[in-house]
Amino acid sequence: MSNNTNRRDFLGMSFAAVAAVGGAAALVGMKQAWDPLPSVLAAGFTTIDLANSDLVPGKPQTFTWRGKPIFVLLKNKEMEQFDGDLVIGDNRYTVTVGLCTHLGCIPAWKGDKWKCACHGGEFNSNGQQIFGPPPKPFVIPPFSVNGTVLTLGEDGPESKAMMTARA
Amino acid sequence: MREIKILFIVAFFTGLLYWGVEPFAHSKLHPHVEAPDYSFKDVQGLDGMVGNATAGAEIVANNCTACHSIEVAGFPALMDNASNAAAYGVVPPDLSTAGKLYDANFLAAFVKDPAVATKTTHKFEDGASHPMPGYSWMQPQEIADIVAYLQSIAPKEMTNKEVFANACQRCHSIKYGDFYGGSMAALTPDANIKKYMGVVPPDLSQFIRSRGEEYLHEFINNPQKHLEGTAMPRVGLTLESEKQVIEYLTEVGDSKKAEREALGAPFLGYLVIFAIMAWAWKAKIWRKVH
Amino acid sequence: MAEIKESFFSAEGLEKRLNGKKFWKVMMTEYWIPKDINFLWAMGVVLATTFAILIVSGIFLLMYYKPDTALAFDSVNYTIMQEVAYGWLFRHMHGVAASVVFLIIYIHMFTGIYYGSYKKGREMIWLSGMLLFVTFSAEGFSGYMLPWGQMSYWAAAVITNLFAGGSLEAWGLVEWIRGGFAVNDATLTRFFMLHVFLLPLVIIKLIVVHFYTLRIPHVNNQNSEDIDYDAEAEKYLAGNKKESKVIPFWPVFLSKDFAVLGLFLIFYFYLVFFNYNFAMDPVNFDPANPMKTPAHIYPEWYFLWSYETLRGPFFDMFGMKAGDIGLIIFGLAQVIFVVFPFLDRDPDILPAHKRPKFFIWFWIMIVDLLVLSVYGKLPPTGANAWVGFYATALFLLLWASLPFITKSDAKARGAL
Numbered sequence: 037m038s039n040n041t042n043r044r045d046f047l048g049m050s051f052a053a054v055a056a057v058g059g060a061a062a063l064v065g066m067k068q069a070w071d072p073l074p075s076v077l078a079a080g081f082t083t084i085d086l087a088n089s090d091l092v093p094g095k096p097q098t099f100t101w102r103g104k105p106i107f108v109l110l111k112n113k114e115m116e117q118f119d120g121d122l123v124i125g126d127n128r129y130t131v132t133v134g135l136c137t138h139l140g141c142i143p144a145w146k147g148d149k150w151k152c153a154c155h156g157g158e159f160n161s162n163g164q165q166i167f168g169p170p171p172k173p174f175v176i177p178p179f180s181v182n183g184t185v186l187t188l189g190e191d192g193p194e195s196k197a198m199m200t201a202r203a
Numbered sequence: 204m205r206e207i208k209i210l211f212i213v214a215f216f217t218g219l220l221y222w223g224v225e226p227f228a229h230s231k232l233h234p235h236v237e238a239p240d241y242s243f244k245d246v247q248g249l250d251g252m253v254g255n256a257t258a259g260a261e262i263v264a265n266n267c268t269a270c271h272s273i274e275v276a277g278f279p280a281l282m283d284n285a286s287n288a289a290a291y292g293v294v295p296p297d298l299s300t301a302g303k304l305y306d307a308n309f310l311a312a313f314v315k316d317p318a319v320a321t322k323t324t325h326k327f328e329d330g331a332s333h334p335m336p337g338y339s340w341m342q343p344q345e346i347a348d349i350v351a352y353l354q355s356i357a358p359k360e361m362t363n364k365e366v367f368a369n370a371c372q373r374c375h376s377i378k379y380g381d382f383y384g385g386s387m388a389a390l391t392p393d394a395n396i397k398k399y400m401g402v403v404p405p406d407l408s409q410f411i412r413s414r415g416e417e418y419l420h421e422f423i424n425n426p427q428k429h430l431e432g433t434a435m436p437r438v439g440l441t442l443e444s445e446k447q448v449i450e451y452l453t454e455v456g457d458s459k460k461a462e463r464e465a466l467g468a469p470f471l472g473y474l475v476i477f478a479i480m481a482w483a484w485k486a487k488i489w490r491k492v493h
Numbered sequence: 494m495a496e497i498k499e500s501f502f503s504a505e506g507l508e509k510r511l512n513g514k515k516f517w518k519v520m521m522t523e524y525w526i527p528k529d530i531n532f533l534w535a536m537g538v539v540l541a542t543t544f545a546i547l548i549v550s551g552i553f554l555l556m557y558y559k560p561d562t563a564l565a566f567d568s569v570n571y572t573i574m575q576e577v578a579y580g581w582l583f584r585h586m587h588g589v590a591a592s593v594v595f596l597i598i599y600i601h602m603f604t605g606i607y608y609g610s611y612k613k614g615r616e617m618i619w620l621s622g623m624l625l626f627v628t629f630s631a632e633g634f635s636g637y638m639l640p641w642g643q644m645s646y647w648a649a650a651v652i653t654n655l656f657a658g659g660s661l662e663a664w665g666l667v668e669w670i671r672g673g674f675a676v677n678d679a680t681l682t683r684f685f686m687l688h689v690f691l692l693p694l695v696i697i698k699l700i701v702v703h704f705y706t707l708r709i710p711h712v713n714n715q716n717s718e719d720i721d722y723d724a725e726a727e728k729y730l731a732g733n734k735k736e737s738k739v740i741p742f743w744p745v746f747l748s749k750d751f752a753v754l755g756l757f758l759i760f761y762f763y764l765v766f767f768n769y770n771f772a773m774d775p776v777n778f779d780p781a782n783p784m785k786t787p788a789h790i791y792p793e794w795y796f797l798w799s800y801e802t803l804r805g806p807f808f809d810m811f812g813m814k815a816g817d818i819g820l821i822i823f824g825l826a827q828v829i830f831v832v833f834p835f836l837d838r839d840p841d842i843l844p845a846h847k848r849p850k851f852f853i854w855f856w857i858m859i860v861d862l863l864v865l866s867v868y869g870k871l872p873p874t875g876a877n878a879w880v881g882f883y884a885t886a887l888f889l890l891l892w893a894s895l896p897f898i899t900k901s902d903a904k905a906r907g908a909l
Contacts, residue, residue, distance in 0.1 A: 070683070076673045098784070103675025105784060138816070140654040141647070141786040153788050155804075156874055169807055169873075171816045206531045213533075213600060216859060223867030224794045225771050231871050232789050379571050405779075409570055413778035459574065459581040466582075467766030474762055478755030485752040488745055492528060492734045 081189035084108065086124065088184075096145050098134055101188040105134035105142050106177060107150070107163070108186075115148075115161045120201025122194055124184055131186065131198070132163040132174035150174075164202065173202045239424035241306065241442045246320050248308025252347040259352025262345055266338070267298065275299035275356050288391040291334045292399035293373055300369045302350070302357030309439030310350045315339045321436030322427050363451035366444050371407070374400070374435075379408035380455045387455075400434045411449070411456040419449050521743035525726050527714030528740045534712070535753035536601040541700070542754055543594045543761075548693065550587040553580075558639065560685040562678045565641035566780045585765045585773070591633055592772035593761055595795035598626060606833065607855060609842040610713040616834045617706035623831045625699045628692060633793065635688035638681060642777030643787045649676045649684075650783075651790060655820065675783065717842040789872065797869030798862045799826040804873050805865075805885025822885060829892055836892070839899040841908050849905075850898040854891060861887050 082101040086108070091097055094112035098105045109130040111121065121128040134150075136143050141154035149166070150159040157168035164173040176199045180192030263273070272280035274297055280287070287294045301310065313320035316337040318327050327333055338346065361369075367377070373390045380387030389396060389404070397403045410419065421428055423445055426435040440448065453460060499506035508514060557577055559568040573580040602622070605611055611619035634652070638645045653676060657667040672679030711722060720738050729737035740746055764772070771794065776787050792800050803823035806815050845852045864884045871877050903909040 070669055070672065072668055072671075072673045073679065076677070076679070080674065100784070103673065103677055103783060139651050139790075141651070141790065142784065153786060154790055155872065169804075169815065171814050209531055209533060216863065217596065220794070220863055220866060221771065223863065224797065224870050228867065228870040378567075379575070382567075382571055409778040409780075412570075413775045415775065463581060463585075463766060467762075470762055470766065471759060474755070474759045478752070478759060481748075481752040481755035485748040488748045492737075492740055492745060 081187060082106075084186040084188070086110075086127070086129065086184045086186060094148075096130070096150075099188075101177060104177075106188060107132050107134040107145075107174070109161060111161060118162045118201070120162060120198045122181070122198060124181065130161060130163050131176070131179065131195075133177050134174070136170055137165065137172040137174065138168070138170040162202075176202065233418075236421055236428045239420050239442075241424065241445075243306055243309045243312065243320075243439065246309070246312035247315070248306075249311045249347055249350065250343070252343055254344070254347030254349070254351025256348070256351040256355035258345075259348035259350070259355075262341075262349055263298070263352055267349075270295050270335070272297045273299055273356070275358075284390050285392055288395035293334065293396060294390045295335070296369065296373060298353060300357055300361060300365070302353035302355065303359075303361060304357075304366060304370050304441070304444045305439040306441050307350050307354065310353065311346050313439060314341075314346050314349055320439065322425065323434065323436050325432060326434055361444075361447070363447045363454060366447040367451040370438055370440060370444065370448060374404045375407050377407045377452075377455055380451075402434070404435065407452060407456075409456050411452040416449055419452070420445060423448065522741050523726065523730075524708075524742035525722050525729075525739040526712050526742055526746045527718075527720055528738055529714045529716060529718070530712075530749075531715060532749070532753050533600065533604040534746075535750045536597055536604060538747070538750035539754060539757050540594065540597050540601060542757075543590050543597060544696070544700075546586060546590045547594065550583045550590065551689070553577075553583045554587055555689060560639070560682050562641055562681055562781070565639060565681065569640045570778065582765070585769055588773045589761065589765045589769050591636060592793060592795070593764065594629065595633070595793075598629065599795070602626065602830070603855075603859070607845045608713050608715070609717050609837075609844065611834045612837060613840070613842050614710040615706075615713070618703060618710070619834050620831065621699055621703040621706055625696065625703060626830075627827070628696050628699060630796070632688060632692045632696065633795070635684040635692065637777075637793065638684045639688065640777060641681065641781045643779040643781055643785075644774055644777040644790070646676060646781035646783060647787060647790050648792060649680065653680075713842070715844065717844055717847075719842075791870050794866065794870075797867075798865035799823060801865040801869035801881050802826045802885045802888060804869070804878075805881045807873065807878050807882065822889065826888070833895075836895045837899045838896045839903040839908070841903065841906070848899070848902045850902050854895065854898055857887075858891050861891065 080102050082099065084099055084106075089097065089108070091108065091110040093110050094115065096107045096109035098107060100106065107130065111117075111128040111130065115128075117128060122131050123129075134142055136152040136154065136157050136159075138152065138155055138157050141152050143150035143152035143157065143159060145151075148161065150163075152158070152168070152170070155169050157170040158166050159170070159174060160166050162173070163176075165171070176195055177188050178191040179186050179188045179195045180190050181187075181194050260276075264278075267273075268278045270291070272278050272295075274280075276299070280297065282290065284294050305313075309320060314337075316339055317335045318324045318333045318337075323333070364380070367380075371377075372387070374396055376389040377387045378385075391399075393403050414422070418429065422430070423438065423440060425437050426433050427437070497506065497509045499509055501507070501510070554569075554573060557568060557573050557580065559565055569584065573584055575581070577583075605619065605622070634648075638649045653667055653670050656670060668674055670680075671677065672683060711720070714720065718738075722739060725737045725739040729739055729741070734740075774793075776789075779787070791797065800823075802825075803819045805822065806818040809815050810818060839848065839851070845855045861884055864880065865888065868877055868881045868884065873881055900909060
């Protein structure tokens, strides 16, 4: 009698386990269907040639990388020289993701700083938060430098240094 | 009685919430601006001078037709739109309708100094200059003659679409005006207008719904009021022409407005009948249980 | 024995196969509802009707809407609004109903809170109702993205960004939700799937559960009286309708529902035709532009109170960053109403006007939510930031005090 029950229990339980494993595998597959497509991930690299970009000192330009705005500011003489600048030759640059670190709006350049229209946050020419709700400086995107060409999407020593200087 | 009291409380708090989130909040988000001024008294216009159209014809032929076409007076466009845009930054307007569309005082001020009249002096610093030169060196009488001439050749009536095409379409596309045919694209190619203005001016297809009539009047009459520092020039439209522009924007952007307003009242009338019948039925049934 | 001898093609035969008469009795003519109710009891049917309007108008929108970032805006604002016969009407109905449904949900919810319809056996009704609120919120959020206007895009960007916790790629969670680095076409199409298929299914199932959980404890009444349904039903069926404390769902309860519905439809369609900007924000008539943030971003009105709790703490406190505190309170705000039945320590079911301290608590909560909503719309600068701060603090204080004030009322009454 007890032997029969045990065998039936064991069979029932192992059947339930097999069904559960199948269900879990299905869920993993479904999770993967939500993942960004390979074509989207592959398009994640953007190059900017700083020498040929018509950058005007003191007036940042906005590029696009992975659907996000990237602020590139060639600093002029009046702007402070900061440890976290990207230095190429005689030029000092600020390269950041142009999204306010508060809630993700795109700040606008007003003369000598970035000002975010959403809740009044302000960032200086280094991209550091100086007023309002933003809790952190602009995020530094991963990039590598080759001469004057920036490749956004892969980390390099320059981008790492910029991140450390703002930590 | 108690139900009326409950209904009143619910209606009160709903109304309070609506007021706070809509009219009140909107007054804070969009601070009040001064009403539009169609006399353009902030610039020196005709100053009451009366012009002579015949004299004006000669002045215009000698000074303006190098850049401006005047189809109605036998001065066709010398280049196509693309070439014009490449040369000047933007397609210069044909002057056939200018006398009807634009206020006479504004026109006089514009001819004298285009950047000041259009309130775009902030765009022309650091050596840049307005593509049209100013004519402040002319005698005031000559400028009055020019305005009189333009008024004399202008049509008496224009359709809403013609007003838009003449006054706005050089810079602004309005895709929905010809969705499948594409004829309501901006006359100046995107690349040129972006370089000239700094951005491509927005497509106006839904501006009647996104901005509304009141804002549009305030804005067109003086773009700097709502968007300080904007590159859009004050165009100098008369109130009548401005109304036609807004009517066109409504025809294109909210073409079902008339149908919507016509259907509203009878629809609600039906619902009133429905509600009366529903209450009557409810009263009959509940009489038996009260 | 299952065999039925009567012919399929006869009235008796059909009745024997389907048991329609029994079904009709159980669901309608002998489903007993208390007689002592007011018009607030009709909100359930008003909600069902509004949901039906959303589904039907949604079906027609679905015929012409194109879920593609390049095509969506024009498919709505040109094709549907200006070409399809009565397309504008379906769009207006859908947008206004999506907003009004939340007004009715809030009235329905606070009616339940006021009359104590969430406890002593009715907890499941409350929980299934709160799940419906959350699902409707998700449905509204996903639907708002579809016209692909400026608000559509930026609301999606800001809210999905919350999952990044301030960094660029937080464990890939934000990218996984969006199906890409930024809000993009993949984001639009998956929210389309949620809005049109998955969430409506979930809502329908939850509505069935909500109705089911209501059956056994029965609908509440204005005095929260505990009614002997069997006895009262007998009185009614015996012909003693005036003395019975109950009425049948059909035709008595539903007749009152229809009357209230009649008035509601006038209100609703007035908005559809003449006053719809509160539901169809003008900013959303600008096509989505990922490179241009609108001057003011705000959610729809029904999310404003919880949005304001996110912004309420605007300076660092207790060693935590303001942003993190806000995020925690925001998360709390979404779920706190769910645990209401368990925070209320009063064992009696009574309307709020018979619970003095709770009555005050109730009205302060209503006013606080109103203040949070209005200030959630305003820019959080200067004095506004402080009002938001204190209103959020009050919100937390109200919830913390709930167990104590409900116990206090019960003790004063001698029930504890």
